[in-house]
């Protein structure tokens with residue numbers, strides 16, 4: 001089943017408004033709102049504990065917000081948790097097939113074939129997931145999130161555990177998805193990654209959305225030269241009291 | 243080194259479940275083993291009916307007066323007698339569980355003991371609640387009775403020895419209110435020798451010969467008594483056992499029920515808890531419950547999987563045992579039903595453990611630590627511990643599936659005369675309860 005080409009339009013694929021979430025006295029998310037267009041690549045950056053995972057889980061429907069609402073596309077959203085959620089004793093194809101069936105995909109076998117090709121894992125189809133490298137495992141993890149061909153894919157720190165070469169391949173793969181109209185939201189704490197691979201950057205600090213804009217705009221706002229994005233980002237957070 | 247130690251202590255302090263288990267487990271096991279070894283922290287109560295009229299409590303044997311009540315006391319050395327007037331009252335006490343058993347001494351006991359020939363018989367009544375308990379009562383009664391028998395036998399043997407001495411060396415014997423001077427074989431021999439040496443033809447010796455003749459006849463009579471006494475001394479008192487209504491499962495078949503239930507428990511609990519914890523360990527849980535399966539559906543799947551596997555294993559095991567132990571194969575349908583309900587109960591317990599432990603290893607450990615004492619507790623017979631403790635044991639056993647599963651298996655395997663429906667209803671309720679516990683545990687699972 002080929003994905004129908006989605007054209008960028010004004011209608012957002014996903015919209016969140018006024019999201020808040022607290023754990024006891026700790027506020028993990030405070031009044032966060034934004035929208036994602038089809039084919040758009042959105043990076044959520046922020047230091048550890050900023051609330052990135054909480055935000056993505058709420059968008060994915062795993063957690064409910066204490067306040068606010070999420071409008072999801074009719075086809076649902078794909079979810080790729082930070083830790084590969086795979087059965088290590090099953091092969092790549094078996095994992096894909098299992099989740100395709102659980103997702104009630106119309107033609108599970110076709111979906112498996114499609115994802116094996118798309119994730120460039122056809123030659124590893126029969127290998128146990130437990131024996132794969134971290135990069136390959138992460139691609140299986142993402143492929144499972146894509147099985148139901150969602151309009152929006154959410155990835156929580158997809159590259160954190162990968163080496164630079166694996167990271168390169170990952171972003172090639174993800175870039176191909178946006179080209180086909182899938183809206184993507186991913187979190188990262190690696191600032192250069194957001195700079196290179198994002199149409200738009202959301203900066204989250206202590207649960208607050210303190211910036212929304214392109215990487216260039218963030219650079220301009222933080223007053224950094226293009227060379228040292230990381231230092232500029234730290235200064236940017238510092239200036240805002242984080 | 244010091245810092246490592248400090249770090250580990252800190253980790254332990256932050257693992258209250260683990261530390262709690264480490265503390266509670268040995269204490270619980272020690273208490274259980276202590277109870278098992280001492281068997282009874284206080285003397286078990288035994289209802290006692292003495293039907294012997296007070297005047298007839300002694301009997302005579304070999305010219306000696308023996309007080310039967312002195313020997314009856316032996317029976318009470320390690321039990322606490324609850325004296326009641328009639329056999330009916332005694333049965334009542336046993337039925338109510340006030341007494342572990344009842345001992346009934348019939349009116350004719352001294353008469354029979356007095357013959358030195360017949361064994362006397364006492365009656366023991368017990369509530370055959372389960373074969374383990376039945377075995378326990380029997381052990382107590384048997385050991386007490388063996389003591390009393392040994393004491394009586396000693397006395398009888400003493401009498402026999404005296405009789406034999408009398409035969410050899412002579413002495414005084416009182417019989418029927420008269421005292422006879424008994425010559426003794428040795429003296430007889432001398433007299434006969436003297437008589438033979440000095441015997442003149444006519445008869446002033448006739449009186450002495452008559453003495454020899456009397457001795458001979460008495461000696462024969464006493465010798466008879468002595469041998470009879472020696473013949474019956476091994477067991478002067480025998481026991482007639484009267485189990486009250488209740489199950490009549492022979493211990494062998496009960497052992498089959500225990501073996502199958504224990505295996506079923508371990509396979510199901512370990513599998514269900516481990517497979518549920520694995521979902522979390524593989525990080526698949528959050529992905530699954532995102533609309534792919536409901537949390538309750540996930541639990542039901544784990545229970546079903548574990549129960550099905552264990553059901554097959556336990557059924558195969560039962561059939562295997564059936565090749566060696568005679569089982570009633572016509573009850574096969576009941577085996578299937580009992581095993582299925584028991585497996586569901588253990589499966590629900592398993593997912594509750596898996597949900598609470600959250601990691602496969604912790605889940606397996608918890609499953610073992612919990613299952614063993616529960617099985618152990620369920621096998622503690624009533625009356626073996628004090629009433630208060632037994633009530634606690636009963637309540638704890640009722641809160642976990644082992645006891646009802648064992649009852650169900652026992653009813654299914656053996657014609658216990660008890661309905662299978664009670665244990666099945668109990669198992670169903672526990673299955674539902676542990677599913678709820680597991681569902682609550684899943685709240686902090688993701």
Ligand SMILES: Nc1ncnc2c1ncn2[C@@H]1O[C@H](COP(=O)(O)OP(=O)(O)O)[C@@H](O)[C@H]1O
Pocket residue numbers: 023026027028046047048049050051052053054055
């Ligand atoms: N289940 C939870 N219980 C309590 N606190 C939580 C829970 N999940 C997250 N938090 C807290 O919420 C804040 C945001 O966490 P998270 O969204 O995981 O941050 P990030 O993914 O950006 O590192 C942190 O302070 C974290 O400690």
Ligand SMILES: [Mg+2]
Pocket residue numbers: 052053054082156157
């Ligand atoms: Mg996170």
